[in-house]
Amino acid sequence: MRSESRVSVHFAAGEEGWLRAAFETVRREWLVAFRNRQDLINPLVFFVLIVSLFPLGVSPEPEFLRQAGPGIIWVAALLAILLSLNLLFRNDYADGHLEQWVLSPQPLALLALARVAAVWVTTVLPLILLVPVLGVMLHLPAATGMVLVLTLLAGTPILVLVGAIGAALTVSLRGSGVLLVLIMTPFYVPVLIFGTGAVTAAAEGAPITGHLALLGAMLSLAVVLAPLAIAGALRISVSNG
Amino acid sequence: MWQWFHKLGSPKWFFGIAGRLMPWLGWLALVVLSVGVVWGLLFAPADYQQGDSYRIIFIHVPAAYLGQSLYVAMAVAGLVGLVWRMKMADTFIASATTVGAGMTFLALLTGAVWGKPTWGTWWIWDARLTSMLLLLFLYLGVMALRGAMEDPDIRARASAILVIVGVVNIPIIKYSVEWWNTLHQPATIKVTEAPSMPVSMWAPLLICLLGFHLLVAWLILWRMRNDILLRERRARWVREWVLAQ
Numbered sequence: 001m002r003s004e005s006r007v008s009v010h011f012a013a014g015e016e017g018w019l020r021a022a023f024e025t026v027r028r029e030w031l032v033a034f035r036n037r038q039d040l041i042n043p044l045v046f047f048v049l050i051v052s053l054f055p056l057g058v059s060p061e062p063e064f065l066r067q068a069g070p071g072i073i074w075v076a077a078l079l080a081i082l083l084s085l086n087l088l089f090r091n092d093y094a095d096g097h098l099e100q101w102v103l104s105p106q107p108l109a110l111l112a113l114a115r116v117a118a119v120w121v122t123t124v125l126p127l128i129l130l131v132p133v134l135g136v137m138l139h140l141p142a143a144t145g146m147v148l149v150l151t152l153l154a155g156t157p158i159l160v161l162v163g164a165i166g167a168a169l170t171v172s173l174r175g176s177g178v179l180l181v182l183i184m185t186p187f188y189v190p191v192l193i194f195g196t197g198a199v200t201a202a203a204e205g206a207p208i209t210g211h212l213a214l215l216g217a218m219l220s221l222a223v224v225l226a227p228l229a230i231a232g233a234l235r236i237s238v239s240n241g
Numbered sequence: 242m243w244q245w246f247h248k249l250g251s252p253k254w255f256f257g258i259a260g261r262l263m264p265w266l267g268w269l270a271l272v273v274l275s276v277g278v279v280w281g282l283l284f285a286p287a288d289y290q291q292g293d294s295y296r297i298i299f300i301h302v303p304a305a306y307l308g309q310s311l312y313v314a315m316a317v318a319g320l321v322g323l324v325w326r327m328k329m330a331d332t333f334i335a336s337a338t339t340v341g342a343g344m345t346f347l348a349l350l351t352g353a354v355w356g357k358p359t360w361g362t363w364w365i366w367d368a369r370l371t372s373m374l375l376l377l378f379l380y381l382g383v384m385a386l387r388g389a390m391e392d393p394d395i396r397a398r399a400s401a402i403l404v405i406v407g408v409v410n411i412p413i414i415k416y417s418v419e420w421w422n423t424l425h426q427p428a429t430i431k432v433t434e435a436p437s438m439p440v441s442m443w444a445p446l447l448i449c450l451l452g453f454h455l456l457v458a459w460l461i462l463w464r465m466r467n468d469i470l471l472r473e474r475r476a477r478w479v480r481e482w483v484l485a486q
Contacts, residue, residue, distance in 0.1 A: 162406075165402075189375055190410075193421045225409065229405075233402050236395055239395065
């Protein structure tokens, strides 16, 4: 009887510890992010720059931009995310923070998930907030812009989760920027297809719930499986030390 | 059974058994491939629609099939390597990556050559072609990751994780691309139903498929033996073996 109650108390304390650890991870990530403001701004500038290359390089015709705009924005967002993911674990690896993570009693996968969620809010959400402005510049109708924002909201968390696996695998390697893009881009194809597919369907007046449902399915799969792979990859990279 | 499994973990044992198997595999591959290719190219009937141009199928289909199945085999090896820390699993991944990428490239190349006379274009963004291209990118990603890592143990575990993540994603990539665009003819040989080809065409195709499997097995064993020599270059049995040559 007594031992049983002790076990249950211990379990409750453990669970509280998990939540607290996840919460602290998010808080720390945000503090670090807001103290290095340049790292927050760089992906945004990169995103806008890539988008503005297309009217310059291909054609500024409103007709072309209206057709290609959603794809351009999706590809630019994808590249901006890959670029910023390169830094995801870099400083933590350099200052030994990751080793503390691996040694901590809380599950590494949970900490990784908290970290990824925090990064999505600090680097990807501002990018999505910029999309309506870019939509106006690319002559997208307001309704299309709204659908685009919706698909980005559902799709970009998958990109961050899956990309974090690659970031964790390559964190111990020097100059791994191109490597991360090489490894991870094929995995981004399904998200790109359904993300832009929804926008095309909306422009033709077709329902988009199917696309959003598929994105949601991929997101739930990624939320469950990706943290485990990130944790495994981090353990390997840390043992590289 | 378990003893055999444990022996697989010993590079020396594997090196010896692979060396004894290779001549058999090599000659058998040569004979079977010659029979299949000569039968397919010279004696099989011409297609009533595509004429003689369809004959590239005898190279295209085996290459595409092996390009896909080698990735799955790599993922199985990755799992074995992660769970049992078996050295041979990583040696297999190292060898199969190159061979698999080569097969995938061969399938894309023969597909382009075949596409020109039948579809009138070298390349089209069709579902199967695109997913084969993405498969090639997946192989190149594994190669890039392996190339960037120096420590053999880290490299083994990191590439095992990458191929396992890849094999979970392959069905998702394949079906998303398929949904996106399809023009390619459906698969010619299915296990579940009778093939839509006459026997005189699919019999040489099956022989070619067998021949390609033998050839790939030979190639992988050859590369694995080289990999073992490189890894175990400080071991005494390697020095003795090299001196005996």
